[in-house]
Amino acid sequence: MGKRILFLGAAPTQVPPLHYARAQGHYIITCDYLPDNPGHKLADEWHNVSTTDKDAVLELAKQLKIDGIVAYASDPAAPTAAYVAEKMGLPGNPYQSVLTLARKDLFRAFLKEHGFNVPRSQSFYDREEARVWLSEIGLPAFIKPVDSSGSKGVTKLTNASEFDKAFDHALNYSREKLVVVEQQIVRTRYQVAGDGFIVDGKLVFRSWADEHFDKLCNGLVPIGQTFPTSHPKPWLEVAHAESQRLLSLLGMKTGALNFDYVFDESGNFYFLELGPRNGGCLIPEVIRYATGIDLIKYTVDAAVGIPCHALKMEPAKGFWSSYMVHSLEDGVFKELWLSDRVQTKIVEQDIYVKPGDKVRKYLGSNDTLGTMILKFEDLNEMLEMVDNMENDIRVQVE
Structure with missing residues (x-):
């Protein structure tokens, strides 16, 4: 008996699990904010809802009475999937743990707290505070958004005069508008x-x-x-x-x-x-x-x-x-x-x-x-x- 599965995202890289689910006879529902994504063509139904809007996805999931939720190959959608699974009692991992892994600032803090090797790293909303921290850790350093994926918004900074450009580039790719400034590990x-x-x-x-x-x-x-x-x-x-x-x-x-x-x-x-x-x-x-x-x-x-x-x-x-x-x-x-x-x-x-x-x-x-x-x-x-x-x-x- 097929299950009702909600897939978060339908981009080309997210198509493989749709083919498998279809072959197993599951009922496939896709959602994201890009109507032209190819995964929607493989779905039994699709919805124009952003995969990062966890409450909107939860509402949709409840209406559709889903049996499972998948965030395949997507960092931003992973916390949403965990949140929905936790709220609905579906298989999944703890929301707070998934959020910790998916967000660079929370992940670095967790590693540090539990004695893992970790580069010197802090996150900033404020540009000038970030600049002060950069002068403390020195160059080269990485400037990156806390919450993007696919290396989007990341700069390896080797010249301090390029800092503002790097900070703006990271901001541009961060939903949280929070930027990580991190020492490079050689x-x-x-x-x-x-x-x-x-x-x-x-x-x-x-x-x-x-x-x-x-x-x-x-x-x-x-x-x-x-x-x-x-x-x-x-x-x-x-x-x-x-x-x-x-x-x-x-x-x-x-x-x-x-x-x-x-x-x-x-x-x-x-x-x-x-x-x-x-x-x-x-x-x-x-x-x-x-x-x-x-x-x-x-x-x-x-x-x-x-x-x-x-x-x-x-x-x-x-x-x-x-x-x-x-x-x-x-x-x-x-x-x-x-x-x-x-x-x-x-x-x-x-x-x-x-x-x-x-x-x-x-x-x-x-x-x-x-x-x-x-x-x-x-x-x-x-x-x-x-x-x-x-x-x-x-x-x-x-």
């Missing part, structure tokens, strides 16, 4: 990304990747993740233990997680984010290729209370990557140039633009022009190609 090796899943409070599965950025555009927005991560196993065991400690302290129960963390030059572990939701950037899809584990299925099942006890750790087999097709400059899209060698690596590709479309320089996940999943022969080939992808994939604009 990391060793790659930043680590990937997804995991908790069942009954235990981190039963995680698949971690090296995260790649494009040094030719802004260097802050991920362009791809390569599985498996190249980090040493003992470091990953520390990351697992610290993740479990954090999830236990927060009383998280069941559901998907998206990781971002680094190790500093001394090998100390630092959380950047632990999102209470699936990752974007095709992370769940690549994990399905690499491990055979379908986190999209488990996310939908968990939302309607179907037990997820079959889920267990599986290592990545082979060498897999996601890739975000992007432009290095503003202009009009002409064509996508692919080298001969990369064409043999592409397993899936989905290009959102056609010749004549306006494209923007890649400054946030909202500037993605398409996605790919690639398979490589070995770790070295994968890292070398993804780190220098301009040699193999180029968006040509005029």
